[in-house]
Amino acid sequence: MRKVYMDNVAATPLWPEVREAMLPFLGEVFGNPQSLHAWGDGARDALEQAREQVAALIGGTAEEIIFTSSGTEANNMAVKGLARAKADQGKHIVISAIEHFSIMNSARTLQKEGFEVSMVPVDGFGVVSPDEVLKHVRNDTVLVSIMHANGEVGTIEPVAEIAGRLGRDGPVLHTDAVASSGNIPVDVRELGVHALSLAGNQFNGPRGGAALWVKRGVRMLPLMDGGIQEGGRRPGTEDVPAIVGLGKAAEMAATTLTARMQKLSALRHSLIDGVLGKVEHSILTGHPLQRLPGYASFCIKFIEGESILMLLNSHGIAAASGSACTSRALKASHVLLAMGVDHEAAQGSMLFTLGIDTNQEDVDYVVEKLPQVVDRLRQMSPLYSKFLKEQRG
């Protein structure tokens, strides 16, 4: 049976070059970067090279990179650390309604500490409008955090425009660029942000290697107390293999970016056209054009996402869904609901995320199998039979 992996949002395969780069650090180069001897030197050189590589990917400087264990940690550190550092100037922060849980729940924690949180709504495409952001900013706003691209529908947000509107004297602006970094051009100076999160496992690096970029001069309190690693902002012995992998993945991402974007955009177009053409009562979610190259997301009416995933899996196809049943918490995706998708349609949400190994045959296979799966589930759906009866009058 053909195997088609279209769940790159959940995990990406490592570039072989990344694995090669990591291997010595799982073997002979085991030293602690903080040690003042030859073993330490080898590890420290690798750490600093990775810092350069990551900085180069996003147009920052190496000193501004703080390595973290995950995008979630980077987001926690940004939201809590940046807001807490400015608590004496104001206790209000602004986020969008479609942020990742690591932002949402960090904001909730700040609320318990006495911060007020405003949530900016999005339009039907999942776009955060700069006007809406501005409307929510007050004199005591100390932090605005708006994601660069959404990881459920792929919509790319107008972060640079938001930064421009907030102005030089505005609040600190953080962007969660975990979904976008390594997949589209990301340049911290062009975006005009003060802090940016990224994670290597979204661009074919290892899990455990992620980073927060914080502009020089911006104050941030650490999440953890400890020693002097990462300038004291992220103490704890460094995960050198993961960081080396992140660095190499950043380099690979930068050198392959243009070609990869072109290839993935074309494949994604083909997938979207195929699905919308062959599956009746399906809609594209997210912005039709301003979206991540490899993201094809849909709502398929009258059926439920988990059962779609299970049947696709039986055909060797991996995808994801934002339905209530697929979430551990059994809640439909807050992103889709914020976009105005109704609960019923959100249950049939599907997300196909294409990656470095995806080819046209994979797309054709999905376009062939998905309609069969949908048909089969609709045959047993009470919602579909109701719909058919109502149509007949």
Add this chain to the structure above:
Amino acid sequence: MPVYSEKVMQHFMNPHNVGEIENADGVGEIGNPVCGDMMTFYIKVKDNRLEDVKYKTFGCGAAIAVSSIVSDMVKGKTLEEALTVTPAMVAKELEGLPKNKLHCSNLGAQALRKAIKNYALSHKVDMPGLTDTEEPEEDEHACET
């Protein structure tokens, strides 16, 4: 380890008794698309026995497997026997369900009970404990447990 037992997967991949019964003697619908699960059970009754049981289900793998196994468990049984089916029995018959999917087994048992009640009321059959009691309101939080 897969999320679901082999038995759940068998019933999900090849659900038994799917469909609707035209001129069914009883119909029971439960759940709502907000929760993510919805089941409609149809029954045909002859000589106080479930001569035929069919259903349509919108929902996850567990919801579909539950519908299938419930239909298997009660087909050919007397109405009284069918009413003794509990969610725990359904889950056991499926060789277990993940914790957060246990409410699906509730839905199956409830939808069947509703169909039998619908039959009893429409055919004026007295069934103590069923026709003389108010059904509990559908649990709005069933989908959050």
